[in-house]
Amino acid sequence: MEILDLSKFCMRLGDSCLILAHRQSEMCSKGPFLEEDIAQTNLGLDLLGQAEALLIYSAKLEGKGRTADDLAFRRPEREFYNFMLTEQPNTDFAFSVVRQYIMALYLGKVYEALAKVDDDVLSGVAAKAVKEIAYHERHLGMWIKRLGDGTEESHERIQIALNELWMFVGELYEEDDLDLKLQEAGYAISGEEMKAYLMEKITAQITEATLSIPESVYMTTGSKKGIHTEYLGFMLTEMQYLQRAYPDAKW
Protein backbone atom coordinates (compact mmCIF):
# COMPACT_ATOMS: atom_id res chain seq x y z
CA MET A 1 0.00 0.00 0.00
CA GLU A 2 1.20 3.50 -0.88
CA ILE A 3 1.97 5.81 2.00
CA LEU A 4 -0.23 8.52 0.50
CA ASP A 5 -3.16 6.10 0.49
CA LEU A 6 -2.71 5.55 4.20
CA SER A 7 -2.49 9.31 4.70
CA LYS A 8 -5.78 9.81 2.86
CA PHE A 9 -7.41 7.02 4.82
CA CYS A 10 -6.35 8.62 8.13
CA MET A 11 -7.60 11.97 6.87
CA ARG A 12 -11.04 10.57 6.07
CA LEU A 13 -11.35 8.93 9.46
CA GLY A 14 -9.85 11.93 11.25
CA ASP A 15 -12.25 14.27 9.43
CA SER A 16 -15.27 12.25 10.50
CA CYS A 17 -14.06 12.34 14.11
CA LEU A 18 -13.29 16.06 13.92
CA ILE A 19 -16.61 17.12 12.43
CA LEU A 20 -18.55 14.87 14.77
CA ALA A 21 -16.55 16.26 17.70
CA HIS A 22 -17.36 19.81 16.66
CA ARG A 23 -21.06 19.02 16.36
CA GLN A 24 -20.93 17.51 19.86
CA SER A 25 -19.11 20.57 21.20
CA GLU A 26 -22.04 22.70 20.01
CA MET A 27 -24.12 20.90 22.64
CA CYS A 28 -22.04 22.53 25.38
CA SER A 29 -24.41 24.42 27.70
CA LYS A 30 -27.38 23.22 25.63
CA GLY A 31 -27.78 19.70 27.06
CA PRO A 32 -31.18 18.70 28.42
CA PHE A 33 -29.75 18.69 31.97
CA LEU A 34 -26.36 19.28 33.53
CA GLU A 35 -25.06 15.69 33.67
CA GLU A 36 -26.06 15.05 30.07
CA ASP A 37 -24.56 18.35 28.99
CA ILE A 38 -21.26 17.15 30.45
CA ALA A 39 -21.70 13.72 28.89
CA GLN A 40 -22.32 15.12 25.42
CA THR A 41 -19.29 17.39 25.53
CA ASN A 42 -17.12 14.57 26.89
CA LEU A 43 -18.15 12.39 23.95
CA GLY A 44 -16.97 15.23 21.74
CA LEU A 45 -13.70 15.49 23.65
CA ASP A 46 -12.82 11.83 23.07
CA LEU A 47 -13.59 12.24 19.37
CA LEU A 48 -11.50 15.39 19.16
CA GLY A 49 -8.55 13.52 20.69
CA GLN A 50 -8.94 10.72 18.17
CA ALA A 51 -9.24 13.26 15.34
CA GLU A 52 -6.08 15.02 16.45
CA ALA A 53 -4.01 11.83 16.57
CA LEU A 54 -5.31 10.73 13.15
CA LEU A 55 -4.78 14.11 11.50
CA ILE A 56 -1.26 14.48 12.95
CA TYR A 57 -0.44 11.08 11.45
CA SER A 58 -2.13 11.87 8.15
CA ALA A 59 -0.17 15.12 7.85
CA LYS A 60 3.08 13.37 8.71
CA LEU A 61 2.55 10.64 6.11
CA GLU A 62 1.53 13.20 3.53
CA GLY A 63 4.89 14.91 3.97
CA LYS A 64 3.86 18.35 2.74
CA GLY A 65 4.81 20.08 5.96
CA ARG A 66 1.21 20.64 7.02
CA THR A 67 0.16 20.23 10.66
CA ALA A 68 -3.05 18.78 12.08
CA ASP A 69 -4.17 22.38 12.73
CA ASP A 70 -3.56 23.27 9.08
CA LEU A 71 -5.75 20.37 8.08
CA ALA A 72 -8.50 21.32 10.49
CA PHE A 73 -8.54 25.07 10.01
CA ARG A 74 -7.24 25.78 6.53
CA ARG A 75 -8.93 23.35 4.23
CA PRO A 76 -12.03 24.43 2.35
CA GLU A 77 -15.26 22.45 2.47
CA ARG A 78 -14.55 20.44 -0.69
CA GLU A 79 -11.33 19.12 0.82
CA PHE A 80 -13.04 17.58 3.84
CA TYR A 81 -13.83 13.88 3.62
CA ASN A 82 -16.01 13.31 6.67
CA PHE A 83 -19.25 11.37 6.24
CA MET A 84 -22.29 13.55 5.63
CA LEU A 85 -23.89 11.95 8.69
CA THR A 86 -21.29 13.57 10.95
CA GLU A 87 -22.06 17.12 9.78
CA GLN A 88 -25.84 16.90 10.31
CA PRO A 89 -26.93 19.56 12.80
CA ASN A 90 -28.25 19.16 16.34
CA THR A 91 -31.78 19.86 15.13
CA ASP A 92 -33.23 18.11 18.16
CA PHE A 93 -31.57 16.16 20.99
CA ALA A 94 -32.91 13.01 19.30
CA PHE A 95 -30.95 13.89 16.12
CA SER A 96 -27.72 14.20 18.11
CA VAL A 97 -28.36 10.87 19.81
CA VAL A 98 -29.12 8.97 16.58
CA ARG A 99 -26.17 10.53 14.71
CA GLN A 100 -23.70 9.79 17.53
CA TYR A 101 -25.05 6.30 18.13
CA ILE A 102 -24.68 5.17 14.52
CA MET A 103 -21.21 6.70 14.30
CA ALA A 104 -20.19 5.00 17.57
CA LEU A 105 -21.11 1.63 16.05
CA TYR A 106 -19.19 2.45 12.88
CA LEU A 107 -16.09 3.78 14.65
CA GLY A 108 -16.02 0.86 17.08
CA LYS A 109 -15.83 -1.57 14.19
CA VAL A 110 -13.22 0.49 12.31
CA TYR A 111 -10.97 0.79 15.38
CA GLU A 112 -11.33 -2.89 16.16
CA ALA A 113 -9.69 -3.71 12.81
CA LEU A 114 -7.09 -0.95 13.08
CA ALA A 115 -6.00 -2.05 16.57
CA LYS A 116 -4.56 -5.18 14.95
CA VAL A 117 -2.48 -3.63 12.16
CA ASP A 118 1.28 -3.62 12.15
CA ASP A 119 1.64 0.14 12.67
CA ASP A 120 2.41 1.39 16.18
CA VAL A 121 0.72 4.77 15.78
CA LEU A 122 -2.52 3.55 14.22
CA SER A 123 -2.86 0.40 16.30
CA GLY A 124 -2.05 2.35 19.48
CA VAL A 125 -4.56 5.11 18.76
CA ALA A 126 -7.19 2.55 17.77
CA ALA A 127 -6.64 0.27 20.77
CA LYS A 128 -7.41 3.15 23.11
CA ALA A 129 -10.21 4.59 21.00
CA VAL A 130 -12.00 1.26 20.80
CA LYS A 131 -12.46 1.36 24.59
CA GLU A 132 -13.66 4.97 24.55
CA ILE A 133 -16.12 4.22 21.78
CA ALA A 134 -17.49 1.16 23.62
CA TYR A 135 -18.40 3.57 26.41
CA HIS A 136 -20.06 5.95 23.92
CA GLU A 137 -22.05 3.14 22.36
CA ARG A 138 -23.31 2.10 25.76
CA HIS A 139 -24.34 5.63 26.74
CA LEU A 140 -26.01 6.47 23.43
CA GLY A 141 -27.72 3.09 23.19
CA MET A 142 -29.27 3.85 26.56
CA TRP A 143 -30.68 7.09 25.13
CA ILE A 144 -32.07 5.37 22.02
CA LYS A 145 -33.95 3.03 24.32
CA ARG A 146 -35.03 5.71 26.76
CA LEU A 147 -36.36 8.05 24.08
CA GLY A 148 -37.86 5.33 21.86
CA ASP A 149 -39.57 3.51 24.69
CA GLY A 150 -40.28 6.69 26.62
CA THR A 151 -43.21 9.05 26.18
CA GLU A 152 -45.34 9.38 23.06
CA GLU A 153 -43.55 12.58 22.20
CA SER A 154 -39.99 11.27 22.74
CA HIS A 155 -40.88 8.20 20.67
CA GLU A 156 -42.19 10.30 17.82
CA ARG A 157 -39.23 12.68 17.87
CA ILE A 158 -36.54 10.01 17.82
CA GLN A 159 -38.37 8.14 15.06
CA ILE A 160 -38.34 11.37 13.03
CA ALA A 161 -34.60 11.72 13.66
CA LEU A 162 -34.01 8.15 12.56
CA ASN A 163 -36.10 8.61 9.42
CA GLU A 164 -34.37 11.83 8.44
CA LEU A 165 -30.83 10.66 9.13
CA TRP A 166 -31.23 7.23 7.58
CA MET A 167 -30.26 8.30 4.05
CA PHE A 168 -26.75 9.13 5.33
CA VAL A 169 -26.05 5.63 6.63
CA GLY A 170 -25.26 4.18 3.18
CA GLU A 171 -21.96 6.07 3.02
CA LEU A 172 -20.68 4.17 6.03
CA TYR A 173 -20.42 0.93 4.06
CA GLU A 174 -19.81 2.33 0.60
CA GLU A 175 -16.45 1.44 -0.98
CA ASP A 176 -14.19 3.23 -3.42
CA ASP A 177 -10.74 2.29 -4.78
CA LEU A 178 -8.95 3.55 -1.68
CA ASP A 179 -11.14 1.42 0.61
CA LEU A 180 -10.38 -1.66 -1.46
CA LYS A 181 -6.64 -1.02 -1.19
CA LEU A 182 -6.92 -0.61 2.57
CA GLN A 183 -8.99 -3.76 2.85
CA GLU A 184 -6.42 -5.68 0.87
CA ALA A 185 -3.69 -4.52 3.24
CA GLY A 186 -5.78 -5.64 6.23
CA TYR A 187 -6.55 -2.12 7.54
CA ALA A 188 -10.29 -2.24 7.07
CA ILE A 189 -13.19 -4.63 6.85
CA SER A 190 -15.30 -4.90 3.69
CA GLY A 191 -18.31 -2.71 3.10
CA GLU A 192 -20.48 -5.78 3.08
CA GLU A 193 -19.22 -6.82 6.51
CA MET A 194 -19.69 -3.31 7.84
CA LYS A 195 -23.24 -3.13 6.49
CA ALA A 196 -24.17 -6.46 8.07
CA TYR A 197 -22.69 -5.38 11.41
CA LEU A 198 -24.43 -1.99 11.44
CA MET A 199 -27.78 -3.40 10.42
CA GLU A 200 -27.67 -6.13 13.01
CA LYS A 201 -26.72 -3.78 15.83
CA ILE A 202 -29.10 -1.00 14.83
CA THR A 203 -32.01 -3.37 14.27
CA ALA A 204 -31.55 -4.95 17.71
CA GLN A 205 -31.32 -1.58 19.48
CA ILE A 206 -34.15 0.01 17.51
CA THR A 207 -36.45 -2.97 18.07
CA GLU A 208 -35.77 -2.92 21.80
CA ALA A 209 -36.59 0.79 21.76
CA THR A 210 -39.93 0.03 20.01
CA LEU A 211 -38.82 2.02 16.96
CA SER A 212 -38.75 0.97 13.34
CA ILE A 213 -36.05 1.08 10.67
CA PRO A 214 -37.01 3.35 7.80
CA GLU A 215 -37.83 1.33 4.70
CA SER A 216 -35.93 1.53 1.41
CA VAL A 217 -34.72 5.07 1.40
CA TYR A 218 -32.44 6.66 -1.17
CA MET A 219 -28.88 6.70 0.23
CA THR A 220 -26.68 9.77 -0.37
CA THR A 221 -23.11 9.50 -1.58
CA GLY A 222 -20.23 11.87 -2.23
CA SER A 223 -18.30 12.74 0.93
CA LYS A 224 -15.34 10.58 -0.12
CA LYS A 225 -15.00 13.01 -3.04
CA GLY A 226 -15.48 16.04 -0.80
CA ILE A 227 -19.15 16.56 -1.63
CA HIS A 228 -21.26 17.59 1.35
CA THR A 229 -24.67 18.73 2.50
CA GLU A 230 -25.26 22.45 2.95
CA TYR A 231 -24.54 22.19 6.70
CA LEU A 232 -20.77 21.61 6.54
CA GLY A 233 -19.94 24.99 5.02
CA PHE A 234 -21.79 26.89 7.73
CA MET A 235 -20.15 24.78 10.39
CA LEU A 236 -16.65 25.34 9.00
CA THR A 237 -17.29 29.08 8.79
CA GLU A 238 -17.65 29.09 12.52
CA MET A 239 -15.05 26.44 13.31
CA GLN A 240 -12.37 28.05 11.15
CA TYR A 241 -13.24 31.67 11.81
CA LEU A 242 -10.33 32.52 14.07
CA GLN A 243 -7.58 31.05 11.90
CA ARG A 244 -9.15 32.55 8.78
CA ALA A 245 -9.51 36.02 10.29
CA TYR A 246 -6.20 35.99 12.20
CA PRO A 247 -3.89 33.48 10.50
CA ASP A 248 -1.36 31.89 12.88
CA ALA A 249 -3.03 33.41 15.93
CA LYS A 250 -1.86 31.65 19.10
CA TRP A 251 -2.83 31.81 22.74
Added chain:
Amino acid sequence: MVEEMVSTQDKELIYEYLSEVTDPEIPVVNIIEMGMVRDVICGEDEIEVFLCPTYSGCPAMDMIDTMIKEKLHEKGCGTVKVTLVYKPVWTTDWMTAETKEKLRVYGIAPPEGSALSKKDLLNEGPVGCPQCGSKNTQIKSMFGSTACKAFYTCKDCLEPFDYFKCI
Protein backbone atom coordinates in the same frame (compact mmCIF):
# COMPACT_ATOMS: atom_id res chain seq x y z
CA MET B 1 18.19 30.95 40.34
CA VAL B 2 19.15 28.18 38.02
CA GLU B 3 20.88 25.29 39.73
CA GLU B 4 24.08 23.76 38.49
CA MET B 5 23.84 22.16 35.04
CA VAL B 6 22.94 18.51 35.36
CA SER B 7 24.56 15.87 33.26
CA THR B 8 22.21 14.92 30.48
CA GLN B 9 23.40 11.36 31.01
CA ASP B 10 21.77 11.09 34.40
CA LYS B 11 18.55 9.32 33.60
CA GLU B 12 17.73 8.47 37.19
CA LEU B 13 17.95 12.10 38.19
CA ILE B 14 15.63 13.09 35.34
CA TYR B 15 13.08 10.56 36.57
CA GLU B 16 13.37 12.08 40.03
CA TYR B 17 12.67 15.55 38.60
CA LEU B 18 9.75 14.20 36.58
CA SER B 19 8.24 12.75 39.74
CA GLU B 20 7.74 16.36 40.83
CA VAL B 21 5.36 16.91 37.89
CA THR B 22 1.80 16.12 38.91
CA ASP B 23 -1.33 15.60 36.89
CA PRO B 24 -2.93 19.08 36.86
CA GLU B 25 -6.35 17.58 37.50
CA ILE B 26 -5.21 15.13 40.19
CA PRO B 27 -2.44 16.92 42.11
CA VAL B 28 -1.79 14.00 44.49
CA VAL B 29 -0.28 11.70 41.89
CA ASN B 30 2.71 12.43 39.70
CA ILE B 31 3.18 11.47 36.06
CA ILE B 32 5.57 8.62 36.95
CA GLU B 33 3.00 7.08 39.28
CA MET B 34 0.37 7.46 36.59
CA GLY B 35 2.61 5.40 34.33
CA MET B 36 2.67 8.16 31.73
CA VAL B 37 6.46 8.40 31.35
CA ARG B 38 7.49 5.58 29.07
CA ASP B 39 11.15 6.39 28.70
CA VAL B 40 13.76 9.12 28.90
CA ILE B 41 16.65 9.37 26.50
CA CYS B 42 19.51 11.59 27.54
CA GLY B 43 21.25 12.63 24.34
CA GLU B 44 24.33 14.77 23.82
CA ASP B 45 22.50 18.05 23.85
CA GLU B 46 18.88 17.11 24.32
CA ILE B 47 16.69 15.22 26.75
CA GLU B 48 13.80 13.42 25.17
CA VAL B 49 10.87 12.37 27.34
CA PHE B 50 8.50 9.77 25.91
CA LEU B 51 5.00 10.28 27.18
CA CYS B 52 1.96 8.01 26.90
CA PRO B 53 -1.28 9.94 26.44
CA THR B 54 -4.09 8.86 28.79
CA TYR B 55 -7.54 9.54 27.32
CA SER B 56 -7.39 10.46 23.60
CA GLY B 57 -8.78 13.93 24.17
CA CYS B 58 -7.35 14.59 27.63
CA PRO B 59 -6.92 18.38 27.79
CA ALA B 60 -4.26 17.96 30.48
CA MET B 61 -1.78 16.51 27.97
CA ASP B 62 -0.68 19.86 26.55
CA MET B 63 -0.30 21.22 30.04
CA ILE B 64 1.73 18.22 31.19
CA ASP B 65 3.99 18.69 28.15
CA THR B 66 4.58 22.30 29.23
CA MET B 67 5.04 21.36 32.88
CA ILE B 68 7.70 18.76 32.02
CA LYS B 69 9.67 21.33 30.03
CA GLU B 70 9.32 23.95 32.76
CA LYS B 71 10.40 21.52 35.48
CA LEU B 72 13.47 20.31 33.61
CA HIS B 73 14.49 23.84 32.63
CA GLU B 74 14.12 24.91 36.24
CA LYS B 75 16.47 22.06 37.19
CA GLY B 76 19.01 23.30 34.71
CA CYS B 77 18.49 20.80 31.92
CA GLY B 78 19.09 22.14 28.42
CA THR B 79 16.87 21.33 25.46
CA VAL B 80 13.90 19.16 26.34
CA LYS B 81 11.74 17.39 23.83
CA VAL B 82 8.49 15.63 24.69
CA THR B 83 7.36 12.91 22.30
CA LEU B 84 4.02 11.16 22.50
CA VAL B 85 4.06 7.39 22.19
CA TYR B 86 0.86 5.58 21.37
CA LYS B 87 2.12 2.07 21.95
CA PRO B 88 2.07 0.36 24.39
CA VAL B 89 -1.35 1.82 25.06
CA TRP B 90 -1.69 3.53 28.42
CA THR B 91 -4.19 1.87 30.70
CA THR B 92 -5.40 2.39 34.27
CA ASP B 93 -4.22 -1.19 34.88
CA TRP B 94 -0.70 0.29 35.18
CA MET B 95 -1.60 2.16 38.35
CA THR B 96 -0.04 0.58 41.42
CA ALA B 97 -1.99 -0.19 44.60
CA GLU B 98 -0.13 2.70 46.22
CA THR B 99 -1.24 5.14 43.50
CA LYS B 100 -4.83 3.95 43.79
CA GLU B 101 -4.71 4.50 47.55
CA LYS B 102 -3.47 8.08 46.99
CA LEU B 103 -6.45 8.70 44.71
CA ARG B 104 -8.85 7.27 47.27
CA VAL B 105 -7.44 9.41 50.11
CA TYR B 106 -7.78 12.45 47.83
CA GLY B 107 -11.48 11.60 47.39
CA ILE B 108 -11.45 9.99 43.95
CA ALA B 109 -12.54 6.34 43.83
CA PRO B 110 -9.73 4.48 42.01
CA PRO B 111 -10.42 2.23 38.99
CA GLU B 112 -11.86 -1.14 40.02
CA GLY B 113 -11.05 -4.37 38.23
CA SER B 114 -9.30 -4.34 34.89
CA ALA B 115 -9.70 -2.50 31.62
CA LEU B 116 -9.45 -5.89 29.92
CA SER B 117 -12.86 -6.74 31.30
CA LYS B 118 -15.73 -5.28 29.27
CA LYS B 119 -17.82 -5.22 32.45
CA ASP B 120 -15.32 -3.04 34.30
CA LEU B 121 -14.80 -0.90 31.20
CA LEU B 122 -18.51 -0.08 31.18
CA ASN B 123 -18.74 0.58 34.96
CA GLU B 124 -20.88 -2.47 35.57
CA GLY B 125 -19.00 -3.72 38.61
CA PRO B 126 -19.35 -2.36 42.17
CA VAL B 127 -17.46 0.84 42.98
CA GLY B 128 -16.35 1.58 46.53
CA CYS B 129 -17.06 4.94 48.16
CA PRO B 130 -13.73 6.72 48.80
CA GLN B 131 -15.16 8.27 51.98
CA CYS B 132 -16.70 5.34 53.88
CA GLY B 133 -15.65 2.32 51.82
CA SER B 134 -19.20 1.12 51.23
CA LYS B 135 -19.87 -0.72 47.99
CA ASN B 136 -23.49 0.35 48.17
CA THR B 137 -23.02 3.10 45.61
CA GLN B 138 -24.93 4.26 42.58
CA ILE B 139 -23.80 5.75 39.27
CA LYS B 140 -25.35 9.16 38.69
CA SER B 141 -23.69 9.99 35.42
CA MET B 142 -21.39 8.01 33.11
CA PHE B 143 -19.43 11.22 32.63
CA GLY B 144 -17.97 13.24 35.50
CA SER B 145 -15.90 16.37 35.98
CA THR B 146 -13.20 15.19 33.53
CA ALA B 147 -13.09 12.74 30.63
CA CYS B 148 -11.50 10.08 32.85
CA LYS B 149 -14.17 10.12 35.55
CA ALA B 150 -17.76 9.07 36.17
CA PHE B 151 -20.02 10.50 38.86
CA TYR B 152 -21.34 8.37 41.72
CA THR B 153 -23.21 8.75 44.99
CA CYS B 154 -22.78 6.62 48.11
CA LYS B 155 -26.09 5.30 49.36
CA ASP B 156 -24.69 4.75 52.87
CA CYS B 157 -22.84 7.97 53.73
CA LEU B 158 -24.75 9.88 51.00
CA GLU B 159 -21.59 11.61 49.72
CA PRO B 160 -21.25 12.22 45.98
CA PHE B 161 -17.85 11.31 44.50
CA ASP B 162 -15.84 10.96 41.30
CA TYR B 163 -14.78 7.54 40.06
CA PHE B 164 -11.66 7.17 37.93
CA LYS B 165 -12.92 4.91 35.14
CA CYS B 166 -11.12 1.85 33.86
CA ILE B 167 -9.61 2.28 30.44
